[in-house]
Amino acid sequence: MTLPTTPSPLAVRGLTVALDGRPVLRQVDLDVSAGEFVTLLGANGSGKSTLVRAAVGLVPFSSGTVELFGTPLGRFRDRQRLGYVPQRSRAVAGVPATMHEVVMSGRLARRRFVGWRSKDDLAAVEAAIARVGLSDRTRSAVSEMSGGQQQRALIARALAAGAELLIMDEPTAGVDHDNQESLAELLAGLVAEGTSILLVAHELGPLRPLIHRAVVLENGTVTYDGPVDAVRDPEHVHVHVHSGRPEKADGFKGNPVGGGQDA
Numbered sequence: 001m002t003l004p005t006t007p008s009p010l011a012v013r014g015l016t017v018a019l020d021g022r023p024v025l026r027q028v029d030l031d032v033s034a035g036e037f038v039t040l041l042g043a044n045g046s047g048k049s050t051l052v053r054a055a056v057g058l059v060p061f062s063s064g065t066v067e068l069f070g071t072p073l074g075r076f077r078d079r080q081r082l083g084y085v086p087q088r089s090r091a092v093a094g095v096p097a098t099m100h101e102v103v104m105s106g107r108l109a110r111r112r113f114v115g116w117r118s119k120d121d122l123a124a125v126e127a128a129i130a131r132v133g134l135s136d137r138t139r140s141a142v143s144e145m146s147g148g149q150q151q152r153a154l155i156a157r158a159l160a161a162g163a164e165l166l167i168m169d170e171p172t173a174g175v176d177h178d179n180q181e182s183l184a185e186l187l188a189g190l191v192a193e194g195t196s197i198l199l200v201a202h203e204l205g206p207l208r209p210l211i212h213r214a215v216v217l218e219n220g221t222v223t224y225d226g227p228v229d230a231v232r233d234p235e236h237v238h239v240h241v242h243s244g245r246p247e248k249a250d251g252f253k254g255n256p257v258g259g260g261q262d263a
């Protein structure tokens, strides 16, 4: 008897993206299996955000394929299974909404018909907010919350939707150590429940022990795909293009993928 196989939450093959006529991703493959916690690492401008944005359908690609839960991106309708947590600066800058409203917006993807929120919606929102430890900030404006709290509010939005795959773009950037620890605890619980995670990061900090596999991008090409232990700790400082703040970056030295790629 053969057991049914679970389709991978994310399977990217040969993805090539050009922005403003300039190649940003070249022939990129990326997999996240069910229950796996994968981190996507790379220097500023290596293409990490572009890759995750293309994977969720926010950036068009010129060639390659993306499948979500076994369905090609263009035919994927179960949006609630996918929780995309964008870079905080993109997501909440100037948003006047309260956290409750932001988290409730995660429920919209579940609705077949437009309508007033149900008791289930309210209960799911409250449970998601409690899960990320922010019950005391429910009516706060997200724009007035700290960076780490904003990030947790965005994760709560994905949890309220019932996401099975969480894709997070730099949730630790600009977040203090205590909030990184809280995030690690939260993600450890989600992984234990079977949630699959793709996390874009510059530095891993307390998340490192949770990670099953690291993928490193350099100049739009995957140069490493394997155990996170082989990826060196941060060793140099450079300027983060989005914030202008100096940040440490990983050294990204591991076994190269496939013995060399196009540069």
Ligand SMILES: Nc1ncnc2c1ncn2[C@@H]1O[C@H](COP(=O)(O)OP(=O)(O)OP(=O)(O)O)[C@@H](O)[C@H]1O
Binding pocket: 019, 020, 024, 042, 043, 044, 045, 046, 047, 048, 049, 050, 051, 240, 241, 242
């Ligand atoms: N909308 C755009 N139009 C043109 N070029 C872009 C656009 N967005 C990103 N780029 C360029 O594509 C390259 C990859 O950018 P991307 O943001 O994906 O990198 P990243 O690895 O996520 O960087 P960071 O760590 O700084 O967030 C960079 O050279 C960037 O300047």
